[in-house]
Amino acid sequence: METRARRRSGSSGIGVRPLALAGKELKTFFTDIQMLFFSLGLPLVLLVLMVASFGGQEQFRATAYVVNLDRGPVGTELLARLENVPGLTVELLDEATAARRLDHSQILSAIVIPPSFTEDVSSGRTPELIVRRRGTGGDEGQIVASYAIGIAREVTGEHLVASEVARALAAMGSPVARDTVDARVTSLLAESRVNPPVVVEEKAVGARIDPVSVYLPGLVTMFTLFALTLSSVAIVEERKKGTLERLMTTRLTRGEMLAGLWLGALGRGLFQILFLFTLAGSIFRLFTLVSLARTLAFAFVAVLSVAGMGLAIAAIARTGEQANWISVFLTMVMTVVGGSFFDMSGARGILAIITRLTYNFWANDGLRRLIVRGGLLSSPAIIKDLAVLAVFGAISWLVALVFFRIRGDAR
Amino acid sequence: MTRVRGARWAGAAAGRGGGTGVLAEVHELRKVYNGTTAVDGVSFGIKKGEIFGLLGPNGAGKTTTIRMMATTLPMTSGDVIIAGHSVHEDPAAVRRHIGVCPQELALYQELSALDNLVFFGLMQGLSRGQARARAMENLELVGLADRARHRVSRFSGGMKRRVNLAIALMSRPDLLFLDEPTVGIDPQSRNHIFTTIEELRDQGMTVLYTTHYMEEADRLCRRVAIMDAGRIVALDTPTNLKARLGDPEKVTLEDVFLQLTGRRLRDEG
Numbered sequence: 303m304e305t306r307a308r309r310r311s312g313s314s315g316i317g318v319r320p321l322a323l324a325g326k327e328l329k330t331f332f333t334d335i336q337m338l339f340f341s342l343g344l345p346l347v348l349l350v351l352m353v354a355s356f357g358g359q360e361q362f363r364a365t366a367y368v369v370n371l372d373r374g375p376v377g378t379e380l381l382a383r384l385e386n387v388p389g390l391t392v393e394l395l396d397e398a399t400a401a402r403r404l405d406h407s408q409i410l411s412a413i414v415i416p417p418s419f420t421e422d423v424s425s426g427r428t429p430e431l432i433v434r435r436r437g438t439g440g441d442e443g444q445i446v447a448s449y450a451i452g453i454a455r456e457v458t459g460e461h462l463v464a465s466e467v468a469r470a471l472a473a474m475g476s477p478v479a480r481d482t483v484d485a486r487v488t489s490l491l492a493e494s495r496v497n498p499p500v501v502v503e504e505k506a507v508g509a510r511i512d513p514v515s516v517y518l519p520g521l522v523t524m525f526t527l528f529a530l531t532l533s534s535v536a537i538v539e540e541r542k543k544g545t546l547e548r549l550m551t552t553r554l555t556r557g558e559m560l561a562g563l564w565l566g567a568l569g570r571g572l573f574q575i576l577f578l579f580t581l582a583g584s585i586f587r588l589f590t591l592v593s594l595a596r597t598l599a600f601a602f603v604a605v606l607s608v609a610g611m612g613l614a615i616a617a618i619a620r621t622g623e624q625a626n627w628i629s630v631f632l633t634m635v636m637t638v639v640g641g642s643f644f645d646m647s648g649a650r651g652i653l654a655i656i657t658r659l660t661y662n663f664w665a666n667d668g669l670r671r672l673i674v675r676g677g678l679l680s681s682p683a684i685i686k687d688l689a690v691l692a693v694f695g696a697i698s699w700l701v702a703l704v705f706f707r708i709r710g711d712a713r
Numbered sequence: 714m715t716r717v718r719g720a721r722w723a724g725a726a727a728g729r730g731g732g733t734g735v736l737a738e739v740h741e742l743r744k745v746y747n748g749t750t751a752v753d754g755v756s757f758g759i760k761k762g763e764i765f766g767l768l769g770p771n772g773a774g775k776t777t778t779i780r781m782m783a784t785t786l787p788m789t790s791g792d793v794i795i796a797g798h799s800v801h802e803d804p805a806a807v808r809r810h811i812g813v814c815p816q817e818l819a820l821y822q823e824l825s826a827l828d829n830l831v832f833f834g835l836m837q838g839l840s841r842g843q844a845r846a847r848a849m850e851n852l853e854l855v856g857l858a859d860r861a862r863h864r865v866s867r868f869s870g871g872m873k874r875r876v877n878l879a880i881a882l883m884s885r886p887d888l889l890f891l892d893e894p895t896v897g898i899d900p901q902s903r904n905h906i907f908t909t910i911e912e913l914r915d916q917g918m919t920v921l922y923t924t925h926y927m928e929e930a931d932r933l934c935r936r937v938a939i940m941d942a943g944r945i946v947a948l949d950t951p952t953n954l955k956a957r958l959g960d961p962e963k964v965t966l967e968d969v970f971l972q973l974t975g976r977r978l979r980d981e982g
Contacts, residue, residue, distance in 0.1 A: 322835040326821070326828075333823050547785045548819040552836035552884070553808055708785070 319554050320562035327566025328573075330536075337529070341574050345525040349582060352517045352643075363389045364442045366450060367412040369400045374420020376429075376457060381415075383453045390449060404436050411435035411443030413450045423461045429454070460491050514586040519669035520642030522578050523604065523662045526571050527636060530608050531629035533567055534615035538625045541616070546708045560613060560702060567612050571605035588673060596679055597672050600688070604665040607691040610698030611661075617705035636660040641667075664690045736761045736888055736919045737782065742791035744777050744943075751777045753943035754791070759888070764910065764920040766934035766951075768927070770974050773940040775923045776816060779890050782921070783813045796887055812886030814878050816893045822866040826857055826876050829865060830883055837884040844883070851879040854912070856905055871902025878906060882913075889913065891922045895929065907933065927967040937966070941974045 331337060366384055370377050385392045395403070400412040414432035422429040431454045433439070433447045464487040468480045540546050549559060579597055583589040589597065615632070619625035639646065639653075640662025647667070649657045657663050668687035671677035677684055737759040744752040752774040759765040769775050780786035782793045784804035792799055798806035820829050827848055834844025852858045855875035860868070865876055878894055891910070895903045910920060910933060924930055930937050931951045938948040947954060947969070954969045955961040 319836055319838075322832065326824070326832050329828070330821065330823050544815050544817040544819040545821070547780075548813060548815055548833075548880075549836055550785050551783050551808060551811060551813040552833065553805070553838045554836045555805075 320558045320565055323549075323554070323559065323562025324565035324569055327563065328569045331566075331570050341525060341529040341570070342577050345521045345578055346582065349514065349517055349521050352513070352521075363391075364446050365391045365393050366446045367393050367395050367400060367403070367409050368450075369395055369397050369412055369414045371397065371417040372415045372419035373417075374424075376420040376423045376461060377415045380419075380450075380454055380457050383457065384450060387449050387453075390446065400434070404434060407436055410437070411439035411447060413447065423458050424465070426462070426465060429458050460487070463487055463491075514582070515588055515673045516670065517643065518579075518582050518586075518588070519666050519673060520637070520662075522575060522601070523640075523665040523669070524633065524637045524642050525578075526574050526605060527608055527611070527661060528629065528633040529574060530567050530571055530605075530612045531615055531632055532626070533570070533612035534619060534625040534629055535622045537563060537612065537616035538619055538622045541708065542622065550708050556706075556708065559708075560706060563613055564609055564699075564702075568605060568609040571609055572602065575601040575605055593672065593676070597669065599679060600668050600672055600684065601665075603688050604661075604668070604691055607695035608661055608665075608698070610695055610702055613702035613706060614698045617702050617707065636662045639663075640665075661691070661694050664694075734760050736796060737921070738794045739778070739782065740792050740794070742778065742781060742793065743789045744774070744781060744786070745789045750943050752781070755940070755943070755945055756791075757938050757945060757948055759919055759921060760935075761919055762914070762917050763935040764914050764922055764933050766930040766937035767921060767923045767940060768925075768930055768937055768970060769923075769940035773974075774943040775940055776892055778940070779813075779892050779921065779923065783811055783890055784808055785813075809884075810887040811890065812881040812884050812888075813890045814881035814892065814894050816896065818873050818877050820865055820873070820876055820880060823864065825862045825864055826852060826868070826879075827861040829876060830879055833880045834883045839883070847883055847885075848879075851882050854882070855879045855909055869899070869902070871898040871905075874898050874902060875906065875909075878909065887919060889918055889920045891920055893924055894922075895924065895926065927965060927970055931966045939970060939973050946973050 331341075368381060368384070370381060381392060381394075384390060395412065397414070400409070400414070403409045404412060412434045414434060416430055416432060419429050419431070421427075431451065433450070435443050435447070438444065439447060464484045467487055468483040471478050471483060537546075546559070550556070554562075576598065579589075579594065579601065583594055583597075611632075612629075615625050615628050619628055637643075639657050640660035641647065641657065642662050646653075646657045646663065664687045668684050668691075671681070671684055671687075672679075679685075679688075735758040739755055739757050742752055742755045743750065755774070755778060757765075767775050767778065777786065781788045782795070782800060784800050784807050788801065792801045793807075794800075795807045796810040798810070800807050821832070824832070827845075830848030830851055831841070831844045834847055835841065837844075839847065849858065849861065852861050855878055857872060857875055857879070860872065865873060868876065874894060874896075878891070881889060881891075894910075895906055898906075907929070910922070914920065914933075922930070922934060934951060936948065936950050937954065938945045939954075940946065951966050952961045955964040955966060958964045958968055958972060
């Protein structure tokens with residue numbers, strides 16, 4: 303009776319055993335707090351850090367270091383208008399401090415308003431504005447100097463116009479007082495600033511590149527690859543402690559074991575991408591439902607292709623330490639060369655070939671096409687990415703099938 | 714004392730194994746690793762319902778013999794017949810009749826004791842319900858029912874050894890391989906394991922037992938084979954082996970062992 307029942311349940315176990323093994327792998331994953339943080343928490347933390355460090359700063363921001371030796375109203379007016387430039391902060395320095403900080407390269411440029419600035423403007427002489435800089439003054443210094451020069455010309459020009467109008471009226475014997483002339487001229491100039499004769503419109507070419515959408519694919523591909531390759535360490539350890547060999551004394555076949563381990567890795571990878579894309583997408587408002595579905599579909603194929611990588615490494619490595627180093631090395635090389643954080647599509651020669659031999663290059667390319675450029679899964683470029691990823695998956699499987707060993711020692 | 718529910722072990726009741734009362738037959742078994750002979754023409758038989766001891770110093774070839782019998786290590790030559798099936802020709806059929814408790818703690822530390830047993834039960838082809846019921850029976854047998862849902866990583870060495878044994882019983886095997894099941898544990902756990910094995914023997918299970926502790930073999934085994942350098946140098950009941958040196962009441966099995974294998978230190982190699 304027992305034998306018959308056992309035989310019955312044994313035959314129905316085909317297909318169930320790989321799933322049970324995959325289930326055990328997932329359970330182990332979800333009980334390992336360190337692995338969960340590494341796989342899910344760390345990528346999000348890094349994404350936030352990278353966006354905070356490199357992303358989002360589209361507006362110009364700079365500091366104008368000014369030495370104001372002029373005590374008159376024109377110098378004051380110049381300073382006030384500089385402070386009104388969006389993104390520009392004015393820091394007043396005395397002459398000695400400015401010289402010392404320039405000497406020590408603490409600042410790259412300083413604008414000096416000479417003592418005679420107001421007097422020169424009032425008396426009709428050409429006023430002088432001094433820009434002291436270290437070398438070229440840097441990009442920021444040159445932009446600040448341009449602002450200062452433009453504003454100085456504007457302010458002195460307005461004063462000159464008012465003086466000239468008053469002088470002309472006086473020459474004509476007009477009874478209009480100088481204050482009235484100044485007020486009228488000032489009002490006309492203010493109006494011209496509000497409604498300038500020439501309107502300049504700035505337009506960005508192409509869509510705005512959101513740093514989140516650039517970094518997210520790189521981080522997700524890197525951490526998925528890392529987590530899945532690191533699973534090789536656990537497999538090697540299992541082999542070492544004899545768990546895999548013990549499994550082979552049950553009715554589990556070698557093929558079922560490989561399938562179960564692969565399914566477990568696939569499940570982990572899928573959960574990882576689902577979690578990261580959905581959470582990051584909702585935090586940074588990256589996706590519509592349709593674009594999220596497209597991205598997840600592509601990422602699913604990417605994870606399929608890389609799920610066998612842990613098995614392949616476990617097949618090659620003899621010790622857990624070896625597996626660990628192979629995983630770290632592969633992930634780092636593929637991440638850097640595969641363009642996870644820098645665009646490698648312009649690479650030439652041997653570098654171009656190496657780049658295209660990495661999983662990350664094709665996964666990043668496809669994900670960025672989908673996320674950044676709003677591409678479709680049916681586009682030829684994305685189909686090419688998917689096809690290459692499928693080849694990666696097949697190679698991993700082949701290596702695992704040929705080289706995977708159950709026993710941990712040579713005896 | 715805790716007893717496993719149900720009938721006696723299937724193998725004993727079914728009467729398989731060539732019809733001579735022998736459940737396992739080892740014929741001229743050889744294993745050569747890279748030119749080194751680890752097992753050199755070993756032959757013996759294990760009768761149904763007996764506890765058969767396989768003794769020997771480190772590197773004698775005990776574990777290699779067990780691994781070949783348990784289908785996980787290919788043999789260089791010879792064969793093993795278990796319950797009428799050849800390990801060489803039909804390992805899958807042999808696996809239906811065996812349970813293996815390896816020397817290493819081959820279990821998942823991060824899972825609970827119950828999850829470990831259920832998982833291995835599923836691997837043996839049991840349904841989830843069957844696996845769960847049997848897991849609870851086995852945990853009761855090894856005295857861990859109240860710790861069923863505790864993580865194995867929090868268990869003592871002795872408790873882990875008992876889980877290791879309980880896993881091997883999930884398939885209700887006809888032949889149980891116990892490879893040094895009491896190594897490195899406290900006397901209480903060791904005694905519990907002895908009691909469990911004796912209970913299994915009383916229910917008709919056949920056991921192949923390896924150990925370094927001669928008093929264990931003396932207490933548990935009906936017959937013992939002493940291996941050295943890949944060969945069997947003696948095979949008999951403990952009493953008969955002791956009688957070779959003198960009065961069985963005064964001579965210990967360890968005396969016999971040292972007499973046969975020498976006093977030279979052995980290291981695993």
